């Protein structure tokens with residue numbers, strides 16, 4: 075396959091699910107719509123105010139809204155939007171076992187903001203098995219983590235009769251421009267395409283690797299019929315989604331960034347909560363030829379913070395940085411594999427055809 079880059083940003087066409095129109099990626103086209111007055115953000119905020127005041131009026135359960143949180147800047151911004159409207163908030167965090175100190179620090183700001191925080195730690199044996207399968211068989215340690223992060227908060231909200239789940243951005247729209255995927259609420263289709271990576275659902279993994287489904291149910295989205303009274307909304311539908319804005323909001327509550335850039339990119343406030351993401355991002359680079367720096371450079375181009383020429387320099391400098399022991403030592407310990415096996419797996423998933431072309435990015 076020959077890599078082609080978006081004419082506006084630096085996203086390659088090797089990105090899974092990406093759509094290009096006349097040489098421009100759909101995420102760029104969506105961002106142009108976002109900027110030009112095609113979306114009435116004021117109207118969207120009014121819609122959010124109405125939605126939340128209806129919930130406040132009619133809700134009989136202990137919490138009005140459940141917010142899934144990682145403890146990153148976006149989480150704090152999401153909490154900000156709901157506490158500002160006096161909702162009874164339950165922040166819900168899944169601790170996958172590799173949290174960083176700064177990640178814990180930022181997460182613990184949430185109760186101080188005026189929300190309750192619940193942390194869920196999955197069974198280490200199951201978690202180890204699933205991460206191992208994701209990493210060794212599919213080159214993605216986060217394969218089932220993504221499912222858990224999306225499914226369990228919704229399941230919990232249903233069980234606790236919480237009428238609203240407030241998610242962050244709709245990745246389908248923000249990063250792929252796929253407007254066909256419902257932009258306001260989470261649908262089953264969205265979950266299958268963007269959280270469960272199409273066929274990699276809990277049912278599929280349970281069958282294929284003979285792990286009892288009863289133990290994996292929390293990784294699966296509930297049935298449509300169960301979802302009836304709980305609706306999951308994307309914050310990015312109501313508020314213009316922008317990393318810098320969210321960072322500004324988070325900082326008001328004491329959010330800490332790293333003193334230097336996060337490994338694999340040029341920003342110091344992203345991917346700092348836990349260590350899985352770095353390995354996931356590095357594998358993404360080996361497989362598809364673009365890493366975290368590309369994601370950030372694309373967002374910065376779309377927000378007119380940098381030009382394409384500068385973006386190319388940043389991508390060349392940061393995307394290719396090898397994953398360091400700070401990340402992989404804890405990871406291999408968690409899933410109990412050798413360092414040799416770790417690096418062999420990275421090699422196994424490297425797409426050499428793509429890797430031989432990326433240096434010609436222009």
Ligand SMILES: [Zn+2]
Nearest residue numbers: 080083099102
């Ligand atoms: Zn683009």
